[in-house]
Amino acid sequence: MRLGVRIGLIRGLASVLGVPLAGAALAAPDAAMQERLAPCVACHGGGASETEGVPSLGGQQADYVVTQLFQFREKQRTAPPMNDVAAGFSDDDLRAYADAVATLPPPAWSGPAADPALVTRAQALVSKHQCNSCHGADLAGRDAIPRIRAQREEYLARALTAYKSNDRPGYDPAMNEVAQGLSEADIQDLAAYVSRL
Amino acid sequence: MTPASRPTRNRGFAAALACLGLGTLAPGLSRAQETKASSAPPASVQIDRGSALYGRPEGGDAAKLAPVAGPPLATAAAKLPLDKLKVPEGFKVEVYASGLANARSMTQAPDGTLFVGTRTVGKVYAVLPQAGSDGKREVKTIASGLHRPNGVAFHDGALYVAELSKIWRYDDIAKHLDGSEKPSLVYDDLPKDEAHGWKFIAIGPDNKLYVPVGAPGNIVMPPDTHAQIRRIDLDGKNAEVIARGVRNTVGFDWNPKTKQLWFTDNGRDWVSEDIPNDELNVLTEPGKQHFGYPFCHQGTFTDPEYGWGHSCTEFTAPAALLGPHTASLGMRFYTGAQFPEGYKDAMFIARHGSWNRTTKLGGDVVVARPGPDGKVASVEPFLTGFLQENKYAGRPVDVLVAKDGSLLVSDDYNGAIYRVSYGQ
Numbered sequence: 036m037r038l039g040v041r042i043g044l045i046r047g048l049a050s051v052l053g054v055p056l057a058g059a060a061l062a063a064p065d066a067a068m069q070e071r072l073a074p075c076v077a078c079h080g081g082g083a084s085e086t087e088g089v090p091s092l093g094g095q096q097a098d099y100v101v102t103q104l105f106q107f108r109e110k111q112r113t114a115p116p117m118n119d120v121a122a123g124f125s126d127d128d129l130r131a132y133a134d135a136v137a138t139l140p141p142p143a144w145s146g147p148a149a150d151p152a153l154v155t156r157a158q159a160l161v162s163k164h165q166c167n168s169c170h171g172a173d174l175a176g177r178d179a180i181p182r183i184r185a186q187r188e189e190y191l192a193r194a195l196t197a198y199k200s201n202d203r204p205g206y207d208p209a210m211n212e213v214a215q216g217l218s219e220a221d222i223q224d225l226a227a228y229v230s231r232l
Numbered sequence: 233m234t235p236a237s238r239p240t241r242n243r244g245f246a247a248a249l250a251c252l253g254l255g256t257l258a259p260g261l262s263r264a265q266e267t268k269a270s271s272a273p274p275a276s277v278q279i280d281r282g283s284a285l286y287g288r289p290e291g292g293d294a295a296k297l298a299p300v301a302g303p304p305l306a307t308a309a310a311k312l313p314l315d316k317l318k319v320p321e322g323f324k325v326e327v328y329a330s331g332l333a334n335a336r337s338m339t340q341a342p343d344g345t346l347f348v349g350t351r352t353v354g355k356v357y358a359v360l361p362q363a364g365s366d367g368k369r370e371v372k373t374i375a376s377g378l379h380r381p382n383g384v385a386f387h388d389g390a391l392y393v394a395e396l397s398k399i400w401r402y403d404d405i406a407k408h409l410d411g412s413e414k415p416s417l418v419y420d421d422l423p424k425d426e427a428h429g430w431k432f433i434a435i436g437p438d439n440k441l442y443v444p445v446g447a448p449g450n451i452v453m454p455p456d457t458h459a460q461i462r463r464i465d466l467d468g469k470n471a472e473v474i475a476r477g478v479r480n481t482v483g484f485d486w487n488p489k490t491k492q493l494w495f496t497d498n499g500r501d502w503v504s505e506d507i508p509n510d511e512l513n514v515l516t517e518p519g520k521q522h523f524g525y526p527f528c529h530q531g532t533f534t535d536p537e538y539g540w541g542h543s544c545t546e547f548t549a550p551a552a553l554l555g556p557h558t559a560s561l562g563m564r565f566y567t568g569a570q571f572p573e574g575y576k577d578a579m580f581i582a583r584h585g586s587w588n589r590t591t592k593l594g595g596d597v598v599v600a601r602p603g604p605d606g607k608v609a610s611v612e613p614f615l616t617g618f619l620q621e622n623k624y625a626g627r628p629v630d631v632l633v634a635k636d637g638s639l640l641v642s643d644d645y646n647g648a649i650y651r652v653s654y655g656q
Contacts, residue, residue: 098303105304111354126305132581165502169299179301201426204379207301211426212449213467 063181068135074120075136083142083185090190094141100133101207112203124133141175142185149231157228160221164213174229188230195222288394294509299587302627304353306333306647309368314624315591316617319652322572325615328640328651329359329369335642335649337432337482337562337631339386341406346632346649347374347391348642349384351430356381356393358409359649372409374402382482383433385441387466390601394431396435397422399443399468413518423448423457428480432562432630437491441466444495451500451526451537459525461495475515477522477547483562483630490606494551496560496581499529501588508533510560510598512581512608513549521548550609559584559593562630562642566599570637571654575595577602580639581611582628585619595619597628598643615641 040223078086084091091164092100106112107121108129124132149157161167169180176182183191197203199222205211217225309330317325334350335357341347344361356375363369375381375393383394391405393415399422400409400415418441423429428446435441440463447459461475461484475495484495493515498507508529515521524531524547526538531549534542554560563581578601585595595618603609618626625644634640638653 058559102301105353109354129305136299179303195654201424204426206304208380208426208429209299209301215425215449 072135082140090140092136093139094182096176097133097137099181100136101129102179104129144185144231157224160225184232185228188226192222192226261401280565302645306331312648318617319615323654325415325652328649330648331645332357332369334644335647336382336644337384338578338642339384340512341386347384349382351380351382354378359556374409374411378432382430385433385435386434394433397424398431432482437486444481474518477525479525485564488565488567496563509553509556510558512552523548555593557586557588564631568633568637580631582631584627592622595624
């Protein structure tokens with residue numbers, strides 16, 4: 036079912052781009068899609084971001100990306116330069132970029148394993164705050180709920196801090212609600228742990 | 233900060249701009265083996281018993297439950313789930329308007345123009361009353377960029393719009409459907425909490441503005457400024473709290489006979505699949521009643537955390553129970569003349585549908601009929617079919633008795649308005 040939907044979305048993207056999609060493999064974006072993604076990849080990387088403050092997009096849920104691009108376009112979420120980037124996007128553009136981004140390979144932690152004490156503290160926080168309820172057992176997200184595993188640490192910390200202060204009102208305020216119960220130390224622990232998954 | 237194991241180009245915003253348009257895609261990366269983030273804590277980890285979160289389920293089936301926010305783009309008219317919707321014999325349901333992403337609360341002007349607020353997309357819409365030759369009604373966006381403008385109320389030619397913490401008035405709105413009217417600020421002495429911060433508003437038979445302030449979380453001890461309904465003069469002055477212990481009401485109306493305020497209230501999450509129920513309440517003594525939150529839920533169930541030392545007899549019990557986690561939102565008395573006699577003065581209630589439950593419940597419009605004593609005698613399904621095989625095909629938010637006596641129902645999942653009519 037999900038695979039079918041995804042294939043349908045990619046076919047839709049291909050038709051937007053005017054490129055026939057003759058049996059192209061899902062994991063290998065065709066040339067037109069690569070072209071479309073080039074400006075995204077320039078900052079965000081080809082799945083994993085290497086730029087501080089700029090999130091990794093690989094494996095991100097297409098429904099989540101649509102929502103973020105929509106929020107950038109509507110200036111509901113302030114994140115330069117994305118507000119200017121999305122300003123001229125049509126609804127079809129939002130979907131096409133989101134579907135393209137979702138094909139990028141997800142980031143994976145390649146450094147040393149997290150400190151066991153950190154893991155213990157952070158797993159207790161993950162459990163207490165029901166992170167898995169929405170983001171899934173592996174924190175890879177689903178539908179409009181984002182993949183957060185192996186996301187950049189400083190980006191995760193900044194997102195949680197902004198949810199807590201309400202500087203970043205979520206599309207749905209679920210994260211604003213959850214973040215009210217997080218201390219500064221909790222946020223650092225969660226960001227350090229989730230980024231190392 | 234990330235340790236040195238991950239290469240970092242520590243550059244600022246200007247650099248981020250500069251790198252737009254540069255770089256290449258690296259398509260050869262393979263999906264890494266993914267390790268599990270534990271869905272349950274190690275045995276050694278204990279949740280603080282004093283925490284309000286103590287007793288919440290951890291992992292297992294409960295961990296598959298999540299709120300569902302509708303998409304920011306409206307469903308195309310041809311793909312609306314109209315063929316799935318069911319109404320009682322003699323009634324008909326049709327699409328009234330489409331293309332209103334995240335359509336939420338509704339209010340109607342005497343000329344039939346329908347105003348619709350949103351929660352997630354920052355817009356307020358106007359639906360023109362006359363359908364075009366293609367059968368479609370034109371939808372105008374009269375405001376955008378607002379912060380959760382869920383509440384709308386039309387009164388004396390003006391449209392009142394409730395953002396999360398500000399209430400605005402758009403004067404002579406009929407002449408400004410193009411969005412040219414600059415609104416006047418009516419009232420902003422409101423908290424800025426995102427949780428339950430979006431508002432339903434309405435203007436009562438006393439010509440006052442009624443404004444709820446939800447609890448700033450699922451189950452918390454609310455400050456004096458929260459978990460209440462306020463009544464305010466139309467100029468924003470003389471705010472008074474008329475009901476306390478209200479967790480989050482997103483719909484209310486006045487009984488046409490008694491003029492008393494009836495309101496829905498959403499019950500707390502996570503305590504159980506089956507309790508507490510959402511409530512239908514009636515305010516009989518403004519300013520004197522407490523409806524239970526966070527101490528007592530559904531009139532009979534003391535909270536596992538905050539209920540100790542309290543009895544539900546201390547609080548005003550609900551007039552009816554609306555099902556566990558059903559997210560009972562908009563409600564209005566049927567004051568039209570089109571529906572059969574049995575619907576006169578009955579309440580239509582939109583149940584958005586549960587997320588905090590394995591088997592979803594709600595996703596419908598129910599009708600609560602009064603008995604001879606004025607109390608609720610029955611609650612029955614009226615418009616169903618939004619819930620299909622434990623998935624939502626749509627989610628009803630508000631109900632409105634239109635000028636012609638039909639019932640309009642908003643659906644924020646599809647961004648559409650449906651019209652239920654009888655005998656036509």
